Amino acid sequence: GDSVTQMEGPVTLSEEAFLTINCTYTATGYPSLFWYVQYPGEGLQLLLKATKADDKGSNKGFEATYRKETTSFHLEKGSVQVSDSAVYFCALRIGGFKTIFGAGTRLFVKA
Amino acid sequence: DTAVSQTPKYLVTQMGNDKSIKCEQNLGHDTMYWYKQDSKKFLKIMFSYNNKELIINETVPNRFSPKSPDKAHLNLHINSLELGDSAVYFCASSQGLRGGQETQYFGPGTRLLVL
Numbered sequence: 559g560d561s562v563t564q565m566e567g568p569v570t571l572s573e574e575a576f577l578t579i580n581c582t583y584t585a586t587g588y589p590s591l592f593w594y595v596q597y598p599g600e601g602l603q604l605l606l607k608a609t610k611a612d613d614k615g616s617n618k619g620f621e622a623t624y625r626k627e628t629t630s631f632h633l634e635k636g637s638v639q640v641s642d643s644a645v646y647f648c649a650l651r652i653g654g655f656k657t658i659f660g661a662g663t664r665l666f667v668k669a
Numbered sequence: 670d671t672a673v674s675q676t677p678k679y680l681v682t683q684m685g686n687d688k689s690i691k692c693e694q695n696l697g698h699d700t701m702y703w704y705k706q707d708s709k710k711f712l713k714i715m716f717s718y719n720n721k722e723l724i725i726n727e728t729v730p731n732r733f734s735p736k737s738p739d740k741a742h743l744n745l746h747i748n749s750l751e752l753g754d755s756a757v758y759f760c761a762s763s764q765g766l767r768g769g770q771e772t773q774y775f776g777p778g779t780r781l782l783v784l
Contacts, residue, residue: 583778590770596710601673601759601775609770622715645710655700655717655763657773 560585564648564660566579571638579663581622581648589650591615591624591631592657596645605646607630634648643667671697673776675760681782682750690745691777692760699765700724700742701736702773706757718743719765756784 560660583589590609594602606615611626631648646648661669672696682688688731695699702725703715719739732748747754760776 593771594751599760599777601777602712602773603775604772608770647712653766655719656714657771659712660715662712665712667703 559632560589560650560652560658562648562658562660563651564646564663567645567662567664568666569663570666573640574637575637577633577635577642577665579646579648580666581630581633581660582632583631583648583650584648585629585652587652589652591622592649592651592661593620593622593631593633594647595661596647598644599633602647626658638665638667640667641667673760673762673774675758675768675776677732677779678777679780680780681784682713683784684750684752685744686750687748688750688781689747689783690758690760692740692743692745692776694760694762694774694776696762696774697722697759698762699740699741700763701769702761703743703762704743704761704775706759706778708756712759714743717720745754750783755781 562583592607593605595605596602606617608615608624614623622633645662645664647662651657700719702717716735722738734746737743757778762774763771763773
């Protein structure tokens with residue numbers, strides 16, 4: 559079945575460090591891929607998305623490229639801030655109404 | 670303006686009680702969802718309604734019953750609460766197109782603690 563695998567956290571970085579959170583997927587069709595972010599005490603919100611191979615989604619300095627050949631959608635940011643501390647969820651959706659979420663990766667950024 | 674709202678935000682109750690959580694969205698979306706998030710942050714879909722019709726019903730105990738009186742509301746009723754029901758419950762909505770590109774909009778969550 560369709561699934562999403564993310565790197566386990568927590569990930570702890572110092573401010574201005576480079577961030578990568580790995581995400582790979584398995585899907586029977588051609589999914590759209592998403593990164594959602596959950597700040598402490600809040601619901602999830604869309605961070606970025608890509609709907610076809612080689613698309614790059616970007617927002618707030620974060621970016622991820624849809625790599626069909628490696629079935630990956632890794633999240634990157636060049637210089638993290640304390641305010642980026644949150645849980646990050648990779649997700650996929652193929653038609654229908656169901657979104658499949660990864661297990662989430664918690665990021666801590668130290669000042 | 671809150672796009673997806675849930676009430677209550679916190680719910681502390683005794684085992685065996687019955688409780689309801691309400692959700693409303695003012696985005697004009699056709700599809701609404703309930704998710705359960707456990708203490709490890711794992712997010713699990715429970716139900717989804719499209720135009721008031723149940724379209725996703727995952728393996729959830731019968732004690733959980735969703736109700737959608739109209740497209741803008743999806744409530745969750747839980748009977749005979751158990752300790753394992755303690756979690757954060759998120760309501761979400763999306764436009765309702767069958768394509769894969771849809772973004773979901775989440776409510777702030779309801780933190781349920783069963784004692």
